[in-house]
Amino acid sequence: MEETKVVTGAWELSTFKFNIEGRGLQLMLKHMKDRKLMGIKCHQCGTVYLPGPFYCRKCHIRIDEPAEVSDHGQVMTFTIGYADVRGNPLDEPRIAPIVKLDGCDSWIMGVMQGCAPEDVHVGMRVKVHWAEETTGSLQDMQYFVPE
Amino acid sequence: MEKKVAIAGFRIAAAPDLETTRERLVFDLSKGLLDDLGITRDAVDNFVFCSNDFMDGRTISHVFIGPAAGGYMKDQTKVEMDGLNAMIYASMGIISGQYDVTMVVALSLTGSQASPYLYTDYSLDPTYDRQLKLLNELSAAALEARSYLTAGGYPEELLDVVAAQDLKNAAANPGQARRIDGVSRERIKGSPYYYEPLRELHCYPPTDGGCAMLLVSEKKAKELTDKPVWLLGMGRSTDIYYLGDRDLSTSLSAAQAAERAYAMAGIKDPASELDLAEIMSLFAHQEPLLAEAMGLLEKGKAAAAYEAGDTAVEGRMPINPSGGPLGAHPICATGLIRAAEAARQLRGEAGENQVKKAGVALAHGQDGVCAQQSAVVILGT
Ligand SMILES: [Zn+2]
Numbered sequence: 160m161e162e163t164k165v166v167t168g169a170w171e172l173s174t175f176k177f178n179i180e181g182r183g184l185q186l187m188l189k190h191m192k193d194r195k196l197m198g199i200k201c202h203q204c205g206t207v208y209l210p211g212p213f214y215c216r217k218c219h220i221r222i223d224e225p226a227e228v229s230d231h232g233q234v235m236t237f238t239i240g241y242a243d244v245r246g247n248p249l250d251e252p253r254i255a256p257i258v259k260l261d262g263c264d265s266w267i268m269g270v271m272q273g274c275a276p277e278d279v280h281v282g283m284r285v286k287v288h289w290a291e292e293t294t295g296s297l298q299d300m301q302y303f304v305p306e
Numbered sequence: 307m308e309k310k311v312a313i314a315g316f317r318i319a320a321a322p323d324l325e326t327t328r329e330r331l332v333f334d335l336s337k338g339l340l341d342d343l344g345i346t347r348d349a350v351d352n353f354v355f356c357s358n359d360f361m362d363g364r365t366i367s368h369v370f371i372g373p374a375a376g377g378y379m380k381d382q383t384k385v386e387m388d389g390l391n392a393m394i395y396a397s398m399g400i401i402s403g404q405y406d407v408t409m410v411v412a413l414s415l416t417g418s419q420a421s422p423y424l425y426t427d428y429s430l431d432p433t434y435d436r437q438l439k440l441l442n443e444l445s446a447a448a449l450e451a452r453s454y455l456t457a458g459g460y461p462e463e464l465l466d467v468v469a470a471q472d473l474k475n476a477a478a479n480p481g482q483a484r485r486i487d488g489v490s491r492e493r494i495k496g497s498p499y500y501y502e503p504l505r506e507l508h509c510y511p512p513t514d515g516g517c518a519m520l521l522v523s524e525k526k527a528k529e530l531t532d533k534p535v536w537l538l539g540m541g542r543s544t545d546i547y548y549l550g551d552r553d554l555s556t557s558l559s560a561a562q563a564a565e566r567a568y569a570m571a572g573i574k575d576p577a578s579e580l581d582l583a584e585i586m587s588l589f590a591h592q593e594p595l596l597a598e599a600m601g602l603l604e605k606g607k608a609a610a611a612y613e614a615g616d617t618a619v620e621g622r623m624p625i626n627p628s629g630g631p632l633g634a635h636p637i638c639a640t641g642l643i644r645a646a647e648a649a650r651q652l653r654g655e656a657g658e659n660q661v662k663k664a665g666v667a668l669a670h671g672q673d674g675v676c677a678q679q680s681a682v683v684i685l686g687t
Contacts, residue, residue, distance in 0.1 A: 216551060236453035244424070264551075
């Protein structure tokens with residue numbers, strides 16, 4: 160094998176800025192302060208999304224009708240992770256379910272507590288555990304717990 | 307489709323670490339392929355590359371490899387998806403009549419020069435999914451695996467059964483990067499969990515590698531090869547990006563891409579008309595999931611089919627006789643390698659893994675998290 164040399168390099172990712180169409184996310188965050196989940200419903204096909212996009216992915220039209228979604232739902236699938244997304248080992252295994260909230264068509268991902276990893280199952284009923292003091296941020300919805 | 311585009315030849319390279327550079331890999335693959343066919347770069351009029359800027363660590367990365375493939379002052383373009391898309395795109399130039407001979411080269415050095423499982427973080431929506439810090443390629447695949455196993459009523463052990471078949475085939479294929487002698491279900495089940503239910507040996511291995519393929523018109527096929535492999539049909543489909551809007555227990559993109567390819571190839575009953583399938587399953591569960599979605603296995607009957615040996619090399623519906631991507635996944639090249647491995651079968655050159663009656667084959671490629679995008683080609687002799 161001919162010799163190859165290694166030169167390390169990096170992409171400076173922090174130089175990127177991302178503009179977001181934030182109405183659906185703002186709507187959701189605003190109501191989370193009151194422990195409510197507000198999504199957006201398509202007035203044509205009735206699909207409810209959370210967080211709400213500015214257009215319906217299926218109908219390809221602009222949408223803006225607020226629709227409240229329950230903070231209870233069921234586990235559609237889950238995984239138990241032993242490392243974080245960058246590959247660093249976790250102290251404790253972490254349960255990460257995808258949950259279909261009642262009254263919502265899109266599913267939402269989160270972490271789950273108050274349940275042993277071996278007791279989680281698809282179809283299990285769960286609810287949102289809200290922060291003691293809500294501030295209108297994604298952190299208000301802390302994790303899911305069994306119903 | 308009538309016989310308009312043929313695969314005249316191909317070269318594959320794959321290893322955990324090829325100890326090479328991208329330029330040298332491209333040169334070795336394409337020069338080797340031209341030598342195999344007894345021609346020079348003068349015979350090639352179009353070059354289509356397939357690589358990923360992020361994983362190459364520089365933008366417009368194909369400009370550095372064009373000349374190494376022999377593309378100096380020729381038409382050069384790049385597809386930044388899975389390589390089967392590059393093959394389909396290259397075929398269109400031939401079908402349109404603009405070109406007679408096109409070289410497709412797909413590659414990445416994700417075994418030695420990037421962190422394949424983790425880069426996915428950078429492909430996620432930066433304003434929401436990435437902020438949650440819960441998703442990478444492995445955790446997303448694990449969610450998909452659980453969803454599929456639950457919907458089909460399958461035990462977790464199905465993953466060991468699928469991986470054991472693939473890794474057995476991979477061990478007998480010199481073109482694969484991960485070759486484990488005498489691999490057993492027990493050894494697979496004994497490998498550590500990455501994200502439950504996925505274990506190390508249920509997941510593709512980080513791989514350096516690439517594939518060069520020469521696509522030619524009907525006229526040129528007669529001149530260049532005694533064993534042309536014809537493109538009979540092709541189809542593609544793309545699902546929504548957001549996992550929360552998808553049914554993770556199946557693959558709509560694979561189902562629709564296959565349906566389009568079958569329609570073009572005039573295939574009515576894929577399970578009986580196809581002699582083998584090379585599927586881009588990056589994780590053990592994706593092989594039966596995608597096979598069911600594409601109508602190769604009956605929904606809910608995959609476990610029984612694997613146990614009965616239907617999907618083995620000598621079975622009724624051989625799936626990934628090459629060993630598939632659990633043996634090697636050089637990102638960008640993997641779908642193109644599926645087509646090359648299918649062509650190897652159709653040419654009767656697959657050695658120990660040769661399927662007895664190989665006349666029509668399917669190759670599948672995917673892109674995005676959990677096969678958001680699928681590409682399917684049907685190949686025949
Ligand atoms: Zn709609």
